[in-house]
Amino acid sequence: MPFQNTSDWLEYDKNHLWHPYTSMTEPVPTYPVESAHGVTLKLADGRELIDGMSSWWSAIHGYNHPVLNSAIEQQLQSMSHVMFGGLTHLPAVTLAEKLVNITAEPLQHVFLADSGSVAVEVAIKMAIQYWYAQGQTTKQKLLTVRSGYHGDTLGGMSVCDPVNGMHTMFQGVLPKHFFAPQPVCFDDGSNNIETLELQLQEHQSEIAAVIIEPMIQGAGGMRIYCPEYLQQLRVLCDDYDVLLILDEIATGFGRTGTLFAYEQAGIVPDILCLGKALTGGYLTLAATMTTKKVVQGISTDDSGVLMHGPTFMGNPLACQVANASIDLLLSSPWKETVKQIEEQLKEELSICQELDVVQEVRVIGAIGIVELKEPVDMKTMQADFVKQGVWIRPFNKLVYIMPPYIIQKNELTILTTSIHSILKNLKPKT
Ligand SMILES: Cc1ncc(COP(=O)(O)O)c(C=O)c1O
Numbered sequence: 001m002p003f004q005n006t007s008d009w010l011e012y013d014k015n016h017l018w019h020p021y022t023s024m025t026e027p028v029p030t031y032p033v034e035s036a037h038g039v040t041l042k043l044a045d046g047r048e049l050i051d052g053m054s055s056w057w058s059a060i061h062g063y064n065h066p067v068l069n070s071a072i073e074q075q076l077q078s079m080s081h082v083m084f085g086g087l088t089h090l091p092a093v094t095l096a097e098k099l100v101n102i103t104a105e106p107l108q109h110v111f112l113a114d115s116g117s118v119a120v121e122v123a124i125k126m127a128i129q130y131w132y133a134q135g136q137t138t139k140q141k142l143l144t145v146r147s148g149y150h151g152d153t154l155g156g157m158s159v160c161d162p163v164n165g166m167h168t169m170f171q172g173v174l175p176k177h178f179f180a181p182q183p184v185c186f187d188d189g190s191n192n193i194e195t196l197e198l199q200l201q202e203h204q205s206e207i208a209a210v211i212i213e214p215m216i217q218g219a220g221g222m223r224i225y226c227p228e229y230l231q232q233l234r235v236l237c238d239d240y241d242v243l244l245i246l247d248e249i250a251t252g253f254g255r256t257g258t259l260f261a262y263e264q265a266g267i268v269p270d271i272l273c274l275g276k277a278l279t280g281g282y283l284t285l286a287a288t289m290t291t292k293k294v295v296q297g298i299s300t301d302d303s304g305v306l307m308h309g310p311t312f313m314g315n316p317l318a319c320q321v322a323n324a325s326i327d328l329l330l331s332s333p334w335k336e337t338v339k340q341i342e343e344q345l346k347e348e349l350s351i352c353q354e355l356d357v358v359q360e361v362r363v364i365g366a367i368g369i370v371e372l373k374e375p376v377d378m379k380t381m382q383a384d385f386v387k388q389g390v391w392i393r394p395f396n397k398l399v400y401i402m403p404p405y406i407i408q409k410n411e412l413t414i415l416t417t418s419i420h421s422i423l424k425n426l427k428p429k430t
Pocket of ligand 1: 056115116117118120149150151152213218219247248249250275276
């Protein structure tokens with residue numbers, strides 16, 4: 001039976017549909033979106049919200065972009081999907097060529113996965129298979145840092161922060177990996193990588209790879225750290241014979257101010273994971289890229305094949321919109337745009353630092369973070385933001401924005417002003 005009105009389908013949603021990280025029996029409210037255009041989400045009741053989230057890092061060009069719409073419409077005329085086993089197509093090959101061209105020279109090979117989490121699974125398998133093929137069959141574990149986030153599938157979860165990633169609840173099934181403290185960079189230029197090195201020293205024969213989000217740890221705490229840490233990490237990985245996996249699923253495609261965050265450290269990973277903004281937020285697609293060395297390593301094993309192959313691998317619609325999104329980004333002055341957003345965020349969020357409830361304000365590229373001293377009441381704060389005409393979704397102690405790059409100066413001011421006005425009315429807990 002078709003739904004008669006919005007409250008009917010909202011009620012059905014509440015009773016039957018799971019939303020991310022929510023209870024089915026006591027769900028937090030969801031807001032019905034009717035359409036989205038530019039940086040604006042239009043709710044079913046006609047209210048318009050300025051989007052501060054880019055739909056979790058992905059919609060870098062905003063919504064309903066004519067160029068991206070047309071890429072999908074045109075692709076639809078020839079084929080929406082064919083299996084990638086034994087078949088190939090120009091959208092996928094074109095995308096591979098673009099990715100190889102825009103990433104560091106050694107990254108020559110591309111696996112097209114169907115979501116960020118799957119790209120991480122593939123990266124983990126690549127690393128383990130690489131060492132297995134060299135006869136190093138004990139190198140089956142990963143080393144990572146606390147406060148990381150790498151996805152919700154079991155492999156990805158196993159390298160998420162053990163507390164945020166709920167390792168206790170899934171301890172019977174999650175593989176056990178090694179964790180070093182979260183990266184901390186001190187004012188004198190030093191950092192705490194020695195503890196990670198100790199783990200490498202002790203467990204070198206068991207560790208296939210280090211996995212880390214470069215420059216900023218995202219959903220695990222929105223923590224920014226210094227490029228020197230990454231430079232030292234690259235050297236340590238080489239010294240101790242482990243691969244380096246960089247997870248740029250959130251940071252890729254300009255978000256931190258360089259096209260890829262690893263560029264700020266001048267290093268090259270052995271394996272790189274991309275996703276989210278890859279399709280400009282239109283369709284789910286991710287990529288795991290690697291070097292000739294890893295590919296040749298994997299290929300020396302008896303089977304010689306990489307053991308992964310999702311049904312929707314290399315989906316042509318997703319590849320074509322990714323091609324259009326990359327062209328759109330590279331033909332725009334994205335670097336200056338991200339720099340301007342960064343400067344505006346620094347200037348306008350800095351006043352939050354004076355509030356009693358605020359622990360720290362942090363900005364990198366087009367990402368602005370206000371960390372509070374106490375966790376927020378997400379339901380109430382979300383509703384307050386919506387009342388103010390903005391879409392900002394806080395979690396835990398973090399109120400943060402990473403708007404579409406097309407956001408105008410006055411729209412960004414509305415976002416930052418609304419954060420300040422809501423936080424200034426928060427009462428510190430005694
Ligand atoms: C760094 C990082 N890795 C992996 C993922 C998982 O990607 P997906 O949600 O597309 O599975 C995310 C998603 O937030 C992420 O931020």
